[in-house]
Amino acid sequence: MNATIYDVSRLSGVSIATVSRTFSNPDRVRDATRQKVFEAAEILHYSPNAIARAMARQRTDKIAFLICKRDATILDEFYARICESIMRRAIRSDRQLVISTAADWAQAAGTAQNKQVEGVILGGSAQADMVSEFQRKHIAVVLVNHRMPGFDIPCVVSDEYGGMRLAVGHLLQRGRRDIAMIAGRISPYITGERYNAFLRVMGEYGLETDARHIRMCDPTVESAAQTALELLGRKDRPAAILGGNDVVAAGVLKAAHRLGLRVPEELSVVGFDDSTVCGMVEPELTSVHIDCRRIGELGVDRLHALLNDEDCPQVTVVPAELRVRGST
Amino acid sequence: MNATIYDVSRLSGVSIATVSRTFSNPDRVRDATRQKVFEAAEILHYSPNAIARAMARQRTDKIAFLICKRDATILDEFYARICESIMRRAIRSDRQLVISTAADWAQAAGTAQNKQVEGVILGGSAQADMVSEFQRKHIAVVLVNHRMPGFDIPCVVSDEYGGMRLAVGHLLQRGRRDIAMIAGRISPYITGERYNAFLRVMGEYGLETDARHIRMCDPTVESAAQTALELLGRKDRPAAILGGNDVVAAGVLKAAHRLGLRVPEELSVVGFDDSTVCGMVEPELTSVHIDCRRIGELGVDRLHALLNDEDCPQVTVVPAELRVRGST
DNA sequence: CCGGAAAATGTAAGCCTTTTCATTTTTGCT
DNA sequence: AGCAAAAATGAAAAGGCTTACATTTTCCGG
Numbered sequence: 089m090n091a092t093i094y095d096v097s098r099l100s101g102v103s104i105a106t107v108s109r110t111f112s113n114p115d116r117v118r119d120a121t122r123q124k125v126f127e128a129a130e131i132l133h134y135s136p137n138a139i140a141r142a143m144a145r146q147r148t149d150k151i152a153f154l155i156c157k158r159d160a161t162i163l164d165e166f167y168a169r170i171c172e173s174i175m176r177r178a179i180r181s182d183r184q185l186v187i188s189t190a191a192d193w194a195q196a197a198g199t200a201q202n203k204q205v206e207g208v209i210l211g212g213s214a215q216a217d218m219v220s221e222f223q224r225k226h227i228a229v230v231l232v233n234h235r236m237p238g239f240d241i242p243c244v245v246s247d248e249y250g251g252m253r254l255a256v257g258h259l260l261q262r263g264r265r266d267i268a269m270i271a272g273r274i275s276p277y278i279t280g281e282r283y284n285a286f287l288r289v290m291g292e293y294g295l296e297t298d299a300r301h302i303r304m305c306d307p308t309v310e311s312a313a314q315t316a317l318e319l320l321g322r323k324d325r326p327a328a329i330l331g332g333n334d335v336v337a338a339g340v341l342k343a344a345h346r347l348g349l350r351v352p353e354e355l356s357v358v359g360f361d362d363s364t365v366c367g368m369v370e371p372e373l374t375s376v377h378i379d380c381r382r383i384g385e386l387g388v389d390r391l392h393a394l395l396n397d398e399d400c401p402q403v404t405v406v407p408a409e410l411r412v413r414g415s416t
Numbered sequence: 417m418n419a420t421i422y423d424v425s426r427l428s429g430v431s432i433a434t435v436s437r438t439f440s441n442p443d444r445v446r447d448a449t450r451q452k453v454f455e456a457a458e459i460l461h462y463s464p465n466a467i468a469r470a471m472a473r474q475r476t477d478k479i480a481f482l483i484c485k486r487d488a489t490i491l492d493e494f495y496a497r498i499c500e501s502i503m504r505r506a507i508r509s510d511r512q513l514v515i516s517t518a519a520d521w522a523q524a525a526g527t528a529q530n531k532q533v534e535g536v537i538l539g540g541s542a543q544a545d546m547v548s549e550f551q552r553k554h555i556a557v558v559l560v561n562h563r564m565p566g567f568d569i570p571c572v573v574s575d576e577y578g579g580m581r582l583a584v585g586h587l588l589q590r591g592r593r594d595i596a597m598i599a600g601r602i603s604p605y606i607t608g609e610r611y612n613a614f615l616r617v618m619g620e621y622g623l624e625t626d627a628r629h630i631r632m633c634d635p636t637v638e639s640a641a642q643t644a645l646e647l648l649g650r651k652d653r654p655a656a657i658l659g660g661n662d663v664v665a666a667g668v669l670k671a672a673h674r675l676g677l678r679v680p681e682e683l684s685v686v687g688f689d690d691s692t693v694c695g696m697v698e699p700e701l702t703s704v705h706i707d708c709r710r711i712g713e714l715g716v717d718r719l720h721a722l723l724n725d726e727d728c729p730q731v732t733v734v735p736a737e738l739r740v741r742g743s744t
Numbered sequence: 745c746c747g748g749a750a751a752a753t754g755t756a757a758g759c760c761t762t763t764t765c766a767t768t769t770t771t772g773c774t
Numbered sequence: 775a776g777c778a779a780a781a782a783t784g785a786a787a788a789g790g791c792t793t794a795c796a797t798t799t800t801c802c803g804g
Contacts, residue, residue, distance in 0.1 A: 090553070090554070092759090092760060092761090093760065093761065094760080096681075102783075102784085103783065103784045103785075104762095104784090104785095105762080105763080105783070105784060105785075105786095106783060106784075108760095108761065108762060108763085109762090109782090109783085110763080112761090114748075115762095116781090116782080117782070117783080118770095118781085118782065118783090120784080133552065133553075136760085136761075137530060137759090137760055137761070139467060139470045139476065139758080139759090139760080139761090139762040139790095140471060140759070140760030140762090141761055142467045142761090143467050143468060143758075143760075143761065143788095143789055143790075143791095144757085144761040144762040144763080144764090144788080144789060145761080145763090145789090146760060146762095146789070148467065158691065161500065162496050162499060162503075163491065163493070163496050163497060163500055164493070168491050169491060169497050170488060171801080172489065172490055172491055172517070175490075175515070175516065175517050176517070179516065179517070184514065185514070185515065185516065185517045186512065186513070186514055186515075187503070187513065187514075188503070188507065188512075189500070189503050189504070189507070189515065196521045196565050204454065204467060205467045216631055223459075225418070226418070245489045252642060261800085290609050291574050298540050309692075309696050310695070335692075335696070337696070337772090338696040341698070342696070344697065353451055364637075364663075364693075365693055365696050367637045367638070368637050368663070368666040368670070368693050368696065368697055370669070370670065370673050370697070370698060393490055398751080407649070420789090420790055420791085421790060421791065423789080430753075430794095431753065431755075431756085431758095432754090432755095432756045432790090432791080433750080433752075433753070433754060433755075433792080433793080434753055436791065436792060436793085437753085437789095437792090437793095439751095440792080442790095444751090444752080445752070445753080446751085446800095447754065449753085450754080464790085465789090465790055466791095467789090467790080468759095468789070468790035468791040468792090469790080469791055469792075470759095470791090471758095471759050471760070471761095471789085471790075471792090472758080472790075472791040472792040472793080473791080473792060473793095474792095518766085538761090590789075638756060676788070685759065687778095714782090718797065
């Protein structure tokens with residue numbers, strides 16, 4: 089139905105080899121020839137068949153971004169940003185991108201199987217067996233927003249510790265010493281990382297962190313608000329609350345509002361991620377900015393390095409920044 | 417490097433045809449044979465090469481979701497939802513999904529070219545030449561959240577008019593007759609649709625809509641807030657404002673807060689899309705719920721129908737609902 | 745236990761490129 | 775004009791699978 093290289097060859101009067109070269113390596117044919125070929129191709133609406141091309145060249149120039157459903161989704165602005173950035177970078181480097189939400193990792197591996205995809209970027213918490221499966225298939229793997237110590241895989245993460253340090257430091261500057269954290273159950277990695285960072289940073293500043301200061305909640309505004317209500321309802325309520333991400337922080341704001349607590353006068357609130365909601369709530373939310381864009385780009389770059397046998401740092405940490413707004 | 421059908425054939429002692437059948441049509445080989453083949457495959461870590469398969473079958477089982485950068489992005493929760501839903505549906509029907517943000521349509525067409533992709537779902541405002549390009553390549557096209565009258569293409573849209581009717585009806589019930597709209601410059605289609613719906617509905621209710629009642633703004637909270645400030649600063653301020661989407665509505669809320677106007681007592685605010693921010697702002701935002709999930713699913717379904725030569729409705733309208741919350 | 749139908753398997757062509765190697769044409773000099 | 779080297783082109787194999795058609799095996803009733 090679609091024209092093939094043979095049709096063009098026939099119409100233009102050159103061999104198929106020359107047609108092929110004309111399309112994949114234009115400067116290796118004479119001007120006159122090139123013109124003839126392009127003319128014929130134009131007439132026939134020919135364009136090279138990528139499948140056949142992949143078949144012959146044994147490579148697809150295709151990479152995948154896999155999100156493990158269990159703890160991440162594109163509905164999350166955080167991952168949407170990473171995804172966008174990966175998309176952009178992939179296009180720029182002439183790679184096709186396959187995106188898949190892997191409900192179960194078997195499906196994900198299936199998607200990427202068979203060298204259809206030359207490399208994958210794994211977002212969210214990847215599982216070890218998934219990774220080894222890929223490696224056995226000789227598919228390059230890069231982790232984004234996750235680490236797998238013991239595995240020989242490059243990963244790109246943001247500096248959660250540094251971000252936390254900025255956040256706590258800022259609160260201290262504002263005179264808040266009684267700081268609590270509500271960690272939403274986001275992706276296990278991020279949750280854990282931020283949790284640990286909080287403990288560590290508080291320790292470094294010589295501040296207390298007993299059970300009263302740390303709470304878990306589901307990653308919804310309502311759940312966060314409930315948790316915050318408990319925390320704020322008591323006499324010895326904290327002077328500041330760190331949300332595990334912006335949604336949680338928005339929940340805290342909500343709770344404060346219900347209790348009639350003024351923010352930031354009576355309570356400081358800090359979020360994580362610096363997502364668009366920060367600008368929508370009242371007061372606007374101080375938040376730790378995570379450079380998702382950079383993370384995505386670096387993810388693609390690392391994958392490229394891997395695919396081209398260049399050397400590639402195992403761990404890349406992207407710095408975080410604090411965006412101070414009305415809630416502190 | 418990877419095992420091929422020949423390796424499996426050799427090890428299991430059957431012909432490559434049988435191996436092929438074992439994988440693509442298991443019940444057409446005898447039990448004993450199937451077992452032998454699978455065993456050999458297991459040992460060799462064989463799995464069929466999808467490229468070669470596509471080559472031989474002349475089909476890829478691959479579809480694409482293309483977003484036209486100019487007016488839509490996955491960063492938009494609205495599109496993220498559609499995207500998610502398409503992803504889910506595509507996976508469920510054993511299709512691979514390629515997602516691409518098309519900065520320029522040439523690139524998009526390129527991505528989908530060459531029967532690498534059997535069909536595309538176009539999100540955001542597609543351009544006519546893009547569509548005809550696809551059609552000439554015999555690539556099926558479905559429009560999501562957009563319409564192209566005059567083109568023979570199925571499209572799936574939400575019932576913006578119905579949603580608007582619900583919103584305005586609700587406001588009237590609350591005793592608000594002086595209703596204004598701030599339309600954000602979202603995707604041209606949506607913006608236009610909602611704008612027209614507003615005019616029409618207001619007309620149907622016999623309400624005024626002079627220049628005072630309709631404003632445009634950029635699709636950011638800040639821009640919306642500025643616009644709302646102007647609208648609300650005057651003596652004859654409206655009693656209710658409809659935001660072109662939730663972000664705009666959030667901006668209105670912000671403006672009201674700055675002016676010390678109590679919502680909903682002194683001003684009612686309604687958004688569109690029913691995105692997650694609705695639950696985060698104070699008061700929570702009444703919004704017209706757009707069933708993005710359904711839109712995505714139907715998009716995929718229509719595409720399937722097209723690919724299977726089944727008949728396929730040209731226009732599918734997904735109903736909208738009103739979610740009433742604190743802002744009215 | 746045989747014949748014929750049905751089921752299982754095998755053979756080989758085809759899908760559309762790329763690419764190596766051989767061959768032809770062009771180029772630049774003398 | 776003639777020659778060697780360089781550039782352009784062509785012929786053909788390879789890439790891994792599916793499938794139509796041919797062949798072999800199995801199954802069943804008589």
